[in-house]
Amino acid sequence: MLLSLQDVHVHYNKIAALQGISIEVEEGDFVTLIGSNGAGKSTTLRTISGLERPSAGEIRFKNQSLTRLPPDRILKLGVAQVPEGRRVFKDLTVLENLHLGAFTRGDQAAIKSDLESVFGHFPRLLERSQQLAQTLSGGEQQMLSIGRALMSDPILLLLDEPSLGLAPIVVEEIAKILLEINKRGVAIVLVEQNAELALDLAKRGYVLETGNVALQGEASSLARNEHVKTAYLGI
Ligand SMILES: Nc1ncnc2c1ncn2[C@@H]1O[C@H](COP(=O)(O)OP(=O)(O)O)[C@@H](O)[C@H]1O
Ligand SMILES: [Mg+2]
Numbered sequence: 001m002l003l004s005l006q007d008v009h010v011h012y013n014k015i016a017a018l019q020g021i022s023i024e025v026e027e028g029d030f031v032t033l034i035g036s037n038g039a040g041k042s043t044t045l046r047t048i049s050g051l052e053r054p055s056a057g058e059i060r061f062k063n064q065s066l067t068r069l070p071p072d073r074i075l076k077l078g079v080a081q082v083p084e085g086r087r088v089f090k091d092l093t094v095l096e097n098l099h100l101g102a103f104t105r106g107d108q109a110a111i112k113s114d115l116e117s118v119f120g121h122f123p124r125l126l127e128r129s130q131q132l133a134q135t136l137s138g139g140e141q142q143m144l145s146i147g148r149a150l151m152s153d154p155i156l157l158l159l160d161e162p163s164l165g166l167a168p169i170v171v172e173e174i175a176k177i178l179l180e181i182n183k184r185g186v187a188i189v190l191v192e193q194n195a196e197l198a199l200d201l202a203k204r205g206y207v208l209e210t211g212n213v214a215l216q217g218e219a220s221s222l223a224r225n226e227h228v229k230t231a232y233l234g235i
Contacts, residue, residue, distance in 0.1 A: 001060075002027045002187055003048070003079075003156060006133065008057035010043050017043040018209035026190060030182045032190045032198035032219065034232055035208035041191040042084055044208070045158045048189075049081045050074040061156070076104045078155030082162060086145035090134035094096065094125050097133055097144055100152030110153070118147040121177050139170035146177070156187045163194050174200055195232035199223040207232070 003025040011019040017233060019038045033041045047051045048059060050071040058121045066074055070088040080101075083166050088097050098118060104224040118127035122143045128136060133144060142162055149157055159178070163171040171194075178201060182188050192198035199205055199219040207215040216220065222228050 001030065002062065003059075003189075004060050005044070005048070006058045008044075008047060008058075008059060010040075010047050010052050012057045017192045017211055018047070018054075019156055021208070021211070025187055027155075027187060028182070028185050029204065030190070030202045031180075031188070032192060032202035032205045033208055034192060034195040034198050034205060034228075035214075036231075038191070038210075039208040040211045041208055042160055043211075044161075045081060045160050045189065045191055046159060048074075048077060048081055068069075069224070070209045072104060075152055077189055078153070078223055079158065080149035080152045080154035080156070081158040082142075082145050082149045082160065084164070086142045086162075088133040088136075088139075088141050088144050088148070091132060093130055093132055094136070095129040097148050098125070098129075098151050101148035102153075104152060111151070114153055115200060118150050121150070121180060122147055137170075139166050141176070142166060142170075142174060143177075146181075147175070150181070150186075154186060156189065157181065158189045158191075160191045161193060162190070163197060170195065173202040195228070196223075199228075199233075 001024055004009045005023040007022055008018055009020055043052060047054055050069055054067060074087055077179055098128055105111055124140055125143055162174055190198055199222055202219040205219045205222045206213050
């Protein structure tokens, strides 16, 4: 098992955002978390990354507990997050943003080779490498946000709503690249409100409802589940 969450609870003051969530991710896996607004998807990702602290439960990554580690240590272990709303540094160039993604690393040759691989996935970032991030379109900023996460050389990539607010054609392009990244061995946990897209891309899925795992299984069988169809696929 690459990552496991065991009975994880998270509170914001007195609000119980996660009420005992258990999730497992294998090496090279592609897992999606779907669910309505407020279900706890972002909180789950932020807790894995160390940005929120569980009030109970255990998170393990490669047989090591993450539960009390700070975010920079978790990043260094190989867990990178692409946050909701693609927070790129708008006053920095594309290249500078990408280099920031590698801030925990020292091996310049490996960093250079990963930069080439990011430009391989996202040729448009290479064309625009000297431009300020603020000049990029929304889709390109999402690509930059993913590219920056890849610059940490992750084993596990967490993505929070990468399709939000993007045109369908751009969403398709990003989806294709996520599959490529996964094929190269990076495990992915994808949070999406676009359940149709997410279940199409992922191997397995979890449905979160009010801080609990309501359903889990193969993505293809979740897509055929009657409750999932009516509640999340609009069928
Ligand atoms: N910073 C916060 N302070 C207080 N409550 C929060 C905060 N962030 C999220 N919540 C609450 O926690 C619950 C889960 O939110 P979130 O993880 O953002 O859900 P999702 O990403 O599925 O929409 C919601 O009830 C939300 O209102
Ligand atoms: Mg969210």
